[in-house]
Amino acid sequence: MDFRLTDRHEALRTEIRACIDAHIDDEVIARAHRTGANHCVELAKALGDVGLLAQAMPGEGQDPMAMWMLSSEAEKAGAPFDSVGMALVIAGVLNAAGTPSQNQRVTAALLAGEEFVCFGLTEPDGGSDLPAISTRAVRDGDEWVINGSKMWTTMAQVSDWVFLLTRTDPDAGRYGGFTVFIILMDTPGISADPIHTMSTERSNVTFYDDVRVGDEWVVGEANEGWQVVSIMFGFERGIANTGALTPLLRRFAQWAAHTGVIADPVHREHMAQVAIDAQVAELLTQRTAWTAAVGEPSGTQGSIAKVFATEAYQRHARWAQAAAGPEGLLGLGESGAAAEGWIDHDVRHSVPQTFQGGTTEINRNNIAERHLGLPRAR
Numbered sequence: 346m347d348f349r350l351t352d353r354h355e356a357l358r359t360e361i362r363a364c365i366d367a368h369i370d371d372e373v374i375a376r377a378h379r380t381g382a383n384h385c386v387e388l389a390k391a392l393g394d395v396g397l398l399a400q401a402m403p404g405e406g407q408d409p410m411a412m413w414m415l416s417s418e419a420e421k422a423g424a425p426f427d428s429v430g431m432a433l434v435i436a437g438v439l440n441a442a443g444t445p446s447q448n449q450r451v452t453a454a455l456l457a458g459e460e461f462v463c464f465g466l467t468e469p470d471g472g473s474d475l476p477a478i479s480t481r482a483v484r485d486g487d488e489w490v491i492n493g494s495k496m497w498t499t500m501a502q503v504s505d506w507v508f509l510l511t512r513t514d515p516d517a518g519r520y521g522g523f524t525v526f527i528i529l530m531d532t533p534g535i536s537a538d539p540i541h542t543m544s545t546e547r548s549n550v551t552f553y554d555d556v557r558v559g560d561e562w563v564v565g566e567a568n569e570g571w572q573v574v575s576i577m578f579g580f581e582r583g584i585a586n587t588g589a590l591t592p593l594l595r596r597f598a599q600w601a602a603h604t605g606v607i608a609d610p611v612h613r614e615h616m617a618q619v620a621i622d623a624q625v626a627e628l629l630t631q632r633t634a635w636t637a638a639v640g641e642p643s644g645t646q647g648s649i650a651k652v653f654a655t656e657a658y659q660r661h662a663r664w665a666q667a668a669a670g671p672e673g674l675l676g677l678g679e680s681g682a683a684a685e686g687w688i689d690h691d692v693r694h695s696v697p698q699t700f701q702g703g704t705t706e707i708n709r710n711n712i713a714e715r716h717l718g719l720p721r722a723r
């Protein structure tokens with residue numbers, strides 16, 4: 346592939362950076378960590394107003410490079426962007442598989458940056474093994490009645506919608522009998538309890554207790570939901586959540602300059618390695634986007650980008666903590682914390698990064714089987 350960007354993409358990147366610079370400052374970032382929601386309405390609306398979300402929506406006929414650029418620039422700036430990234434993925438899925446009225450009502454609001462959506466897929470017995478989920482939707486007259494619960498419904502507390510995977514025909518085989526719904530979060534019977542993670546991020550367990558919805562909220566065909574989530578996985582993996590090394594290095598370098606540690610050649614060499622790995626992660630992610638842009642399957646490239654970026658993030662965050670000594674163990678808001686607690690935050694944040702959105706082991710299996718042609722190990 347050719348890693349050079351076209352003039353159009355360079356211009357797009359400049360526009361994205363300007364929008365992020367205008368709406369993100371230290372206080373906006375701190376607010377996201379205080380509240381546990383990686384979410385900034387002002388940034389989302391600004392990106393929506395200038396049409397950047399519509400350009401970045403994934404899907405056929407769209408420009409995957411635009412989604413990559415938007416995610417990459419937001420991550421490098423440390424901007425609260427997860428809710429926008431999730432909205433883009435579901436907008437793309439609805440655009441590909443939803444009805445005209447779903448697109449008019451939901452996709453338009455997501456792309457305007459005015460409404461948000463959470464992913465209701467994982468359950469206690471179905472994360473990597475998603476076909477094992479047991480949340481049921483049962484037909485009752487001309488409605489569906491949904492009962493069950495979902496784990497790790499991140500962003501549920503700020504979302505207007507949930508993209509919900511249910512089982513509608515348990516006898517239809519491993520990948521048959523699923524139905525996906527897009528449902529308003531204030532529908533009677535839906536509730537959420539917080540799960541506080543080891544980093545600042547809040548996730549949720551969500552409950553669905555006799556939730557009644559009509560056919561108009563089925564995404565794609567009833568009982569064909571696996572095809573719908575497969576579209577989603579194609580959009581989700583390897584284009585986002587690969588840019589955390591840049592803010593880690595920026596904050597470590599500021600701390601190292603402030604304390605004088607930067608003069609130590611051992612630390613300088615390691616900082617250079619972080620910069621190299623940040624660049625490799627960026628290029629692997631760009632390659633994923635480019636592969637999708639030329640119409641080829643990009644899932645394996647996405648697995649490679651995700652495994653490399655998240656493992657490098659975890660490795661370098663731990664190195665930074667060791668380099669910072671006892672102060673590196675102090676967290677955000679704690680007096681005397683190295684880099685104001687960001688190093689400790691990065692160590693914590695880097696752990697769930699290696700399993701949310703597909704664990705490292707699952708991605709390694711994918712690379713082994715599809716990229717290296719190794720036999721299935723199970």
Ligand SMILES: Cc1cc2nc3c(=O)[nH]c(=O)nc-3n(C[C@H](O)[C@H](O)[C@H](O)COP(=O)(O)OP(=O)(O)OC[C@H]3O[C@@H](n4cnc5c(N)ncnc54)[C@H](O)[C@@H]3O)c2cc1C
Nearest residue numbers: 464465466467472473474497498499697701702703704706
């Ligand atoms: C902070 C956070 C936010 C999340 N946000 C969301 C969200 O918004 N919406 C949502 O639906 N989900 C979300 N998830 C869920 C996430 O996608 C799952 O945690 C992930 O898919 C792993 O599933 P699991 O937790 O059930 O672990 P399991 O699947 O039980 O895996 C446990 C361990 O076994 C390994 N393993 C499992 N199967 C295999 C295999 N076949 N081969 C080799 N090793 C294997 C895994 O790699 C892992 O190490 C989130 C998770 C976290 C931690």
